[in-house]
Amino acid sequence: MTTDVTNTQNAFQMAIRMAVRAPAMMIGAAVMAIRINPTLSTVFIVVIPILAVCLFLIMSNAHPRFGIMMEKYDALNTSVQENLTGIRVVKAFVREDYEMRKFNDSADQVRKAQLRAEKLVILNSPVMQLCMYGCILAVLWFGGNMVVAGTFQVGKLSSFISYVMQTLTSLMMLSMVIMMFTISMASMRRICEVLDEVPEIGEVSQPVMEVKDGSIEYKDVSFSYSKDPSNLTLQHINLSIKSGETIGIIGGTGSAKSTLVQLIPRLYDITSGQLLVGGVDVREYQEEALRNAVSMVLQKNVLFSGTIRDNLKWGDENASDEEIIEACKAADAYEFIQSFPYGLDTDLGQGGVNVSGGQKQRLCIARALLKKPKILILDDSTSAVDTATDARIRAAFREKLSDTTTLIIAQRITSVQDADKVIVLNDGQIDDFGTPAELMERNQIYREVYQQQQKGARE
Template sequence: MLKLLRLLKPYTISVAVVLVLMFWQSLSQLYLPTLMSDIVDNGIVHGDINYILRVGGLMLLVAAAGTAAAVVAGFLSAKIAASFGQVLRSKVFARVESFSLNEFNQIGTASLITRTTNDITQVQQVVLMMLRLAVRAPMLAIGGIIMAVAKDAKLSLVIVVVIPVLAVAIFIIAGKGVPLFKKMQAKLDQLNLVLREGLTGIRVIRAFNRIDYEQKRFKDANLDLTDTAVRVNAIMAALMPIMMLILNLTTVAIIWFGSIRIDYGHMQVGDLMAFIQYVMQIMFSLIMLSMLLMNIPRASASAARINELLDMVPEIKDGEPVKSAAVKSGLVEFRNVTYSYPGAAKPAISNISFTAKPGETTAIIGGTGSGKSTLVNLIPRFYDIDSGSILVDGVDIREMAQADLRSQIGLVPQKAVLFSGTIADNIRYGKEDATNEEIKHAAEVAQATEFIFGMKDGFNTVIAQGGTNVSGGQKQRLAVARTLVRKPKIFIFDDCFSALDFKTEAKLRTALKKETVNATVLMVAQRVNSIMHADQIIVLDEGQIAGIGRHKELLRSCRVYREIVTSQLAEEESA
């Protein structure tokens, strides 16, 4: 928690102003009961109207000054806490964006969302409470005790008896409530996980008629969180009635013993009234402190989860920007590359070596799980290899800056992802300053203009969240257009034509050849038809290269390729 509070350093002056204002508000609250005591003892008892008006006016001024200080301090503290939350969210998001896919898988998307939203909100709320109560509550408690003792030292013995009782009650309630607060965060993670899976997988859920099952999963996770929340709130709800009971009993005791002291002439009525006010201030300040102290452990649990993200060192470290300048043509070389997923029994790809040259198309084919997507995902450094090296224009990609390396790569992923915004915005995602002509040209090459112009607003048509208002084939073509507008030196097409019909795919491949004539093209495919005319075909089998060559060469020399071809094409086509 203290580590995160260092982010308040830029707001040091504002924090100091808040603390000074809270100090002034506390002083005004402590001074008001004494002024009221003077009005009763010196004004009302003696019938001195002028004295009553004079001291009453002073009370109004003190109260107004205290109120003004409270309003300004409240505004500043809210602004500081909100700014703190904003900075923290930005830092967490920036750190998460630097994670490799392994780290995403390790923590989980649902937990990352919870930590970036709910956990930061918990810490932000405690920062707000600390700014408002850190000075005010202790000062009211200590100042109230001092002023009460000054009014009547013997009657203050009531406070000596009450405070330990109050402290024990707070300690018992906090001891039971704090562990449950920590459990709530883990249960909230689980609820977010179930909710996210239920929303993103709604088509599969409906297709398999598993709506009732998913509703039960959500209900169970929701009830689990609710039960914990009810338990902790039931415990916390007991705090205020107990506090009020102790406060009321204390007030009765003070009036009882105070009336005896007034009867014996050891105390005045105004002093008794002021004494009661001071005791109330002491009690309420202790309640405020207890609320703060009980929220701190919950925020500390959240802070620990946030710090876990901020302290996590990304396994992929940036290379030198100078090395990145060496990327000119886009020549890609794999030299004895091996990569294993964390916890996997064997490598996903093993001892892979090949060269993909500019102006040529290198196709990658193989059975499911043979390592095709893993191989191409290593080029933009989504993962770092275990051994060997991947070079671009003779420079190891681990020695390059990630941003510079990826600026030379155009990737069309296996699952096309579109963002909310217009079609033009989605294509321009590949190149921020792309002109309308460039966007249109990229769409034409990607065979997307036909369906784009068929839409009411053309390129200004808004894409729904997740691209639900376009088909799978349309998504893929827009993803291809987004990559084309980038004009990279290395194109990676990861089985991104699977939703296209043969005619559209053939037209798209023909148009792509002209656009990528000087670039290195790596194409992952399942269909032999898509890669028959590639300059180089790499056949993968269980993470290893089973053969490299052209279509006809592989038909003669590679059993795995021959089996793939035979299973997909008629005998005449394979010839």
């Protein structure tokens, strides 16, 4: 996108004045030339079509080649970006040489593609010059003969030549404008592709603007990422969660835990069934209203470059320092923030590289808390913190978030054992739903996970 926008910008900046001036000059000069000597002006009639056809052939062939060049640019940019963001992995796997070769390859491909396109475009200038000087030669020849015959004055001939030159230079400028537009057209098309993308998730005409409470109800919900009803990731989910409850979700990897909760803020639309939040179908809400009420700490978390305070204010841009500190305390993040020399003003670096995995998770929880949501979803958000910290965070939630419906996806049984109810997911289906004590009693998966983790803890 950056390359594309720069291309378009440059072309526009350079071409916009020429695009207005060149045609005006061309028409003006041509009219003057015709007024001086209409017969001699017929040279235009011969030269201009030849020139136009040549230019058209050059440009129409160059256009797709520039498209290919931009695609090669993409590969180059991807390679650079991946190498920078993944530099630690590249080093850890000693892949520098390989990545270097990959970069050289893609740089070489860009060079070749650009050469192929430019080879055509440079024909522009010789064709132009040939026509221009051919034209002047013809004017001198025929005009000279007229002067010799006494039907044309030398002074008139020299001003005629000036006008011819002016017409043809303007034509040359115009061809440059066309050339620049050809080059940037490939870029513009790609920008438009992004701008014209219609989001799949739309709003109804009169959306509900407020989420009443944090109750959630799944009514026979099925979901498929590919919209293919024969390949369902979630199958016939029926669940009823009251506002304010704390719900644990456990299940093996790939059992669709993340998928289940992503449907609540409508990150994806369900394939069939009905999903109610606060008693209203999620599709009836205004998108912003729904997402403001649902705070989500994702499994793959992202912090942005900027200070800790900037990042936390994503939750609430008007948050005061007191509110920020309170949220940090609840997420058990305040202590380590204070240990940094700049506290909340510590710069996080791109993607939050300056903090540990567990610290990052806690900052993300604090950010989610600042939104003061009706529903809080934690998708494996305490996997990188130790069990004691995990317990402190849960205790703070119980105290401060008693009205908030909290959904906690966890690998550790200890993280869900003081929840009101626990969902056991297995392969996209609900295996069981009940209080931790009930599940201990009757659910095999739950008991197995519990026993394994207990054994692990004892060893």
